[in-house]
Amino acid sequence: MKVLQTTLLTGPYDWEANVLPREEFEGRLARIRTALKDAGAVALLVHGHAGDYGALNYVSAFTPKLGPALALVSAEGDMRLLVGGSDLMIPQAKRLTWVDDVQPFANVPKRVADWLGAKKGGTVAAWGTGSLAHGIQRGIAAAVGPLQPMDAILDPIRRRKSPRELQLVRRASEILGSAMSSLIAAARGGAGARSAALAAECAAIAAGAQDARTLASLSPGGAPLPLDGPEDRVLDPLLAAVAVQVAGYWAAGTVTVSKRGGAALGRAEAALAAMLEAARPGATGAALRQAAAQKLAPFSLHLALNGTLCNAIGLSLDEGPLADADTLEPGATYALRVGAAGEGGDAAIVSAMIAIGDTGASVLWTSPRSP
Amino acid sequence: MNRTDRLERVLRRMEADKIDTLVALSAARHSMARNDPATHLAGFRSLGESAFVLFGDGTVRLIVTPAYDEERAVMRRPETMVIATDDLAASLARVLAERGAKVGRMATTGLGSLPYPLAARVLASVGADAVAFDDVVLAVTAPKTDEELANARKAAAIAERGFAELLATARPGMRECDLAVQMNLFTKSLGADDNFFMMSALPHGYGVAASSHRPLQKGDVLVGEFTPSYGGQFTQICRTVSVGAPSNVLAEKYALVVRAMEAGIAAVRPGVPVSAVCGAIDAVLTDAGYGDYCRPPHMKRRGHGMGSGSMAPGDIAVDNQTPLEPDMLFVVHPNQYLPETGYLLCGEPVRVTATGGETLTKRWAALGSIEA
Numbered sequence: 052m053k054v055l056q057t058t059l060l061t062g063p064y065d066w067e068a069n070v071l072p073r074e075e076f077e078g079r080l081a082r083i084r085t086a087l088k089d090a091g092a093v094a095l096l097v098h099g100h101a102g103d104y105g106a107l108n109y110v111s112a113f114t115p116k117l118g119p120a121l122a123l124v125s126a127e128g129d130m131r132l133l134v135g136g137s138d139l140m141i142p143q144a145k146r147l148t149w150v151d152d153v154q155p156f157a158n159v160p161k162r163v164a165d166w167l168g169a170k171k172g173g174t175v176a177a178w179g180t181g182s183l184a185h186g187i188q189r190g191i192a193a194a195v196g197p198l199q200p201m202d203a204i205l206d207p208i209r210r211r212k213s214p215r216e217l218q219l220v221r222r223a224s225e226i227l228g229s230a231m232s233s234l235i236a237a238a239r240g241g242a243g244a245r246s247a248a249l250a251a252e253c254a255a256i257a258a259g260a261q262d263a264r265t266l267a268s269l270s271p272g273g274a275p276l277p278l279d280g281p282e283d284r285v286l287d288p289l290l291a292a293v294a295v296q297v298a299g300y301w302a303a304g305t306v307t308v309s310k311r312g313g314a315a316l317g318r319a320e321a322a323l324a325a326m327l328e329a330a331r332p333g334a335t336g337a338a339l340r341q342a343a344a345q346k347l348a349p350f351s352l353h354l355a356l357n358g359t360l361c362n363a364i365g366l367s368l369d370e371g372p373l374a375d376a377d378t379l380e381p382g383a384t385y386a387l388r389v390g391a392a393g394e395g396g397d398a399a400i401v402s403a404m405i406a407i408g409d410t411g412a413s414v415l416w417t418s419p420r421s422p
Numbered sequence: 423m424n425r426t427d428r429l430e431r432v433l434r435r436m437e438a439d440k441i442d443t444l445v446a447l448s449a450a451r452h453s454m455a456r457n458d459p460a461t462h463l464a465g466f467r468s469l470g471e472s473a474f475v476l477f478g479d480g481t482v483r484l485i486v487t488p489a490y491d492e493e494r495a496v497m498r499r500p501e502t503m504v505i506a507t508d509d510l511a512a513s514l515a516r517v518l519a520e521r522g523a524k525v526g527r528m529a530t531t532g533l534g535s536l537p538y539p540l541a542a543r544v545l546a547s548v549g550a551d552a553v554a555f556d557d558v559v560l561a562v563t564a565p566k567t568d569e570e571l572a573n574a575r576k577a578a579a580i581a582e583r584g585f586a587e588l589l590a591t592a593r594p595g596m597r598e599c600d601l602a603v604q605m606n607l608f609t610k611s612l613g614a615d616d617n618f619f620m621m622s623a624l625p626h627g628y629g630v631a632a633s634s635h636r637p638l639q640k641g642d643v644l645v646g647e648f649t650p651s652y653g654g655q656f657t658q659i660c661r662t663v664s665v666g667a668p669s670n671v672l673a674e675k676y677a678l679v680v681r682a683m684e685a686g687i688a689a690v691r692p693g694v695p696v697s698a699v700c701g702a703i704d705a706v707l708t709d710a711g712y713g714d715y716c717r718p719p720h721m722k723r724r725g726h727g728m729g730s731g732s733m734a735p736g737d738i739a740v741d742n743q744t745p746l747e748p749d750m751l752f753v754v755h756p757n758q759y760l761p762e763t764g765y766l767l768c769g770e771p772v773r774v775t776a777t778g779g780e781t782l783t784k785r786w787a788a789l790g791s792i793e794a
Contacts, residue, residue, distance in 0.1 A: 053469055053470065053488065054469075055450075055452065055467065055469055056450060056451055056452050056453075057452075057616055058452060058453045058454045058455075058616050058617070058618040058649075058651070058656070058730070059454075059617070059618045059619060059620060059632060060632070061599060061602035061603055061606055061617075061619055061621075061632065061633055062599055062602075062603050063597065063599040063600070063635055064599070065599075065634055065635040067635075100451065101451070102450075102451060116632045117632065136631075137629070137719075137722065138719065139628050139629040139631075139719055140629065140631050143622070143631035143632065143634060146634050146635070180538075181537060181538075181539055182537045183537065183538055184449065184534060184535050184536065184537065184538070185533060185534050185535070185536050185537070185538040185540075185541030185542075186534030186535065188538040189538070249607070249610060249611060252607060252610070253607055256603055256604075256607065269493055269494060269497060270493065273493055274490040274491075274493065276469070276490075276491060276493065276494045277467075277469060277494065277615075278615070279467065279494075279498075279615040279653075279654065280497070280498065280615075280653070281613055281653075354489070354490045355490045357488055357489070357490060357508065
């Protein structure tokens with residue numbers, strides 16, 4: 052689920068030690084530092100921005116509300132955060148993280164070079180820097196040399212959730228259910244797409260969500276898209292996507308609301324049921340796709356899915372798509388979705404949140420079946 | 423001014439600089455406080471990275487990602503030829519090749535904001551020697567369009583209603599962040615599509631910050647920048663609220679910063695440099711004995727332009743010599759630390775008219791208070 056980036060995150064983002072204590076982060080950093088040493092790296096730069104800060108938050112608990120931020124992680128032990136905003140904002144920024152050493156992001160190439168100090172010249176690894184702005188990347192590379200991306204090694208470490216993390220994804224999924232119920236009730240009660248989406252956001256916040264994002268069709272059966280205009284049309288079918296965040300962890304889903312039903316919805320629900328049945332540790336993306344395809348035929352896949360039926364989810368809305376050759380990993384949480392598009396606006400998307408255990412999958416949330 | 427007029431201004435500069443093709447790029451990091459040239463020229467906030475291509479003959483292409491966002495792009499900009507894709511760089515390369523765009527005659531704007539792997543692919547199409555046109559585009563397109571100004575008026579009305587709602591809702595014990603989220607939901611219910619709502623409270627603050635878990639307490643001075651967006655146009659008002667009855671000194675000093683703001687707004691007229699607006703604010707505060715506080719860290723700037731496309735005319739600051747033009751839009755806010763009270767906010771959105779400045783709000787800043 053891709054959402055329109057908001058200009059300023061305003062919810063509760065202060066680090067709460069009673070939710071994710073420091074030892075949780077120390078465990079993560081120990082695993083990361085082992086990977087750094089295996090790769091021969093002296094340090095790691097972890098990037099995040101307001102639109103995607105999953106890797107940054109994983110190491111620091113920090114949410115970058117104002118511009119980009121970098122965590123500088125030494126292979127040997129020290130750590131520094133460079134965050135957006137002026138010097139005056141540093142005390143506020145420190146509320147968001149367990150990291151003691153927090154400095155402004157301004158003049159970042161020099162700050163990174165200064166921090167590296169004697170380590171400069173060694174291999175500097177990078178995580179989440181694929182979204183680093185060209186202008187900033189160029190400056191850092193000029194100051195400290197090329198960065199070695201380690202996403203392929205570190206992403207799987209992040210995908211495997213701890214018991215605390217799993218609990219937070221479960222809580223987010225519960226709130227997702229409440230939000231979806233409000234959206235469906237509003238739409239069935241005659242609300243327009245915008246009003247129904249707002250009802251979902253209000254319900255999510257009231258239930259304790261840190262953030263809630265919604266997308267909805269602009270035309271009957273259309274892809275769920277940002278509601279950035281004044282229109283508030285009553286649509287049938289209405290396809291709506293909701294994402295809910297709790298203590299950094301996301302749950303996301305899509306529902307189809309239709310009074311007239313439609314063949315596409317029936318096919319989509321059957322396809323989702325088949326995917327859930329196929330979901331287990333080690334199941335491939337291809338197996339899930341095949342399970343869905345058998346039930347969807349002769350409908351084509353809804354364009355809004357962009358060809359992706361499953362992605363890992365957690366501190367990022369998308370912790371990586373499940374490609375055909377990839378397998379569902381024990382300890383990871385996933386968002387599954389499937390949709391069909393037919394003629395004359397007959398379209399549907401349904402979805403589920405699942406957690407993969409050592410022996411099977413548990414469903415954290417699923418789209419309610421059509422009446 | 424309409425969007426065609428805006429593009430005409432760019433075309434004239436392209437011709438003067440022998441540029442045949444301008445590629446404006448957006449990283450889709452939409453913000454009130456950052457320039458986004460593709461959004462500015464296209465009038466569309468993309469879901470993923472996007473490009474707006476302006477050819478010397480005046481024809482345009484808007485390339486949006488992901489492909490499924492096509493419906494929204496066409497709905498919002500029916501007059502524009504939209505190309506929806508999942509591979510921005512490849513589609514851009516194809517468009518440039520089809521139109522015979524020549525390396526050496528192309529310019530870019532917004533390239534530095536793109537994720538660097540994408541920027542590298544774009545550079546392969548436009549050429550490493552493509553002219554950076556960022557400053558030029560912002561300079562010649564500083565005035566807002568009629569559509570943006572109409573949206574700014576709606577956003578200003580939403581901001582004022584948001585402030586009234588805050589006065590009705592806020593109470594001691596409420597966490598800043600919970601209040602901020604409630605205000606965002608409220609402004610969204612009024613039609614806002616986003617809100618840069620920076621708000622914090624302390625008995626004696628040194629600035630304004632994004633909201634934290636701190637609960638409001640009696641004796642706090644709450645400062646907030648209400649900045650809803652309507653139709654993609656952000657508009658800001660700045661307000662201050664006493665939690666509990668305000669002290670006499672707080673009321674007195676707030677009246678001073680409001681007078682400073684009024685002086686700044688009175689200085690607004692076409693042809694005057696931006697620095698004159700800042701100077702007028704500083705003069706009032708200096709006359710009151712706060713000359714030493716008219717510089718960082720006691721203040722940052724006396725206002726600024728508002729995106730989400732262009733921040734022109736930039737910061738309202740002593741070193742900004744940009745001459746004001748009709749239909750420029752910016753917030754005038756003294757936003758000043760005073761030793762007796764801490765940081766105080768007051769600010770109004772101002773449009774430059776043919777003869778002066780027009781504030782978009784119905785009621786100017788006055789010190790608010792909530793029961794405690």
